[in-house]
Amino acid sequence: MQMRTLGKTGISLSVIGFGAIVFVNEEKQFAFNAVSRAIDEGVNYFDMGPRYGNGEAEQKGGPAIQPYRDKIFLAEKTAKRTKDEAAIELRNSLTAMKTDYFDLYQFHAVKTIEEVQTIVGPNGALEAFVEARNQGLIRYIGFSAHSQEAAFALIDSFKFDTILFPVNYVTWHEGSFGPQVIEKASNENMGILALKALGKKARDTENRDHWPKAWYSPVDTYQEAKTALSWTLSQPVTSCVSPGHAELLWWMIDAEKELTTLSDKDKNLVKQSAQGITPFFTA
Secondary structure, eight states: OOEEEOGGGOOEEESEEEEGGGGTTSOHHHHHHHHHHHHHTTOOEEEOOTTGGGGHHHHHHHHHHGGGGGGSEEEEEEOOOBHHHHHHHHHHHHHHTTOSOEEEEEEEEEOOHHHHHHHHSTTBHHHHHHHHHHTTSEEEEEEEESSHHHHHHHHHHSOOSEEEEEOOHHHHHHSOOSHHHHHHHHHTTOEEEEEOTTEEEOOSSSOOSSSTTOSSEEOSSHHHHHHHHHHHHTSSOSEEEOOSOHHHHHHHHHHHHHOOOOOHHHHHHHHHHHTTOOOSOOO
16 A cells, blocks of 8 residues: 655555544444454554544454554544543543554544634643653644634644644535645645545435435445545545545545546546535535
């Protein structure tokens, strides 16, 4: 599998990352099989979070990942915004994941300026992150954001190593969501990790019979997945984290084997294909 360098960290990551939601609503043996298969395919980046399935992802992913711990880049998140709460959740996640450190620890899904102010303010979660890094509990500090305003504010507030952010052809072209954030992160030499590469549109119904773990509507076919992944990897990103369904993860892994550099004509065709689709993020 193709590898890319994660910003200023110098770490080489697989261009496909294993997203923890894949573990949710699956059997324990599935977790072991899925991790083993992903490792065999060349995946070395696993992105976890205690919010996924209210801890289910960690409970199933921890034992499955443990045998490969020394071979992978293990990222974890917290949605806690204060110092004490973040410190407690970090310790709990270390225990659940059966490891004594995380390669990357991230603020999870920051949306508002108020959240940013709490995180970086007195007794904010950032203080816990820095202390944990000094103690060797985490190597790098990053964040995921679901708004451009939050992403800009966080980048301006601290020298983060990474950003985990939606980089999707529909939200980019039809929602004007992403270009400015990715440019700013690139200028800061941050490692850029992509969310929602296989997203297609905002859900127009609450019916989730197809891809039930996704709050948005992902692509419908392998060919669409291949096109969407090709577009996202044509941007200055290091890796794309998979959605929550195993089938989509395997589509991404298979598509990576067939990827070629998109020409300007190809990029324009992707842009045209996005026209008229309702994006699930907008600027």
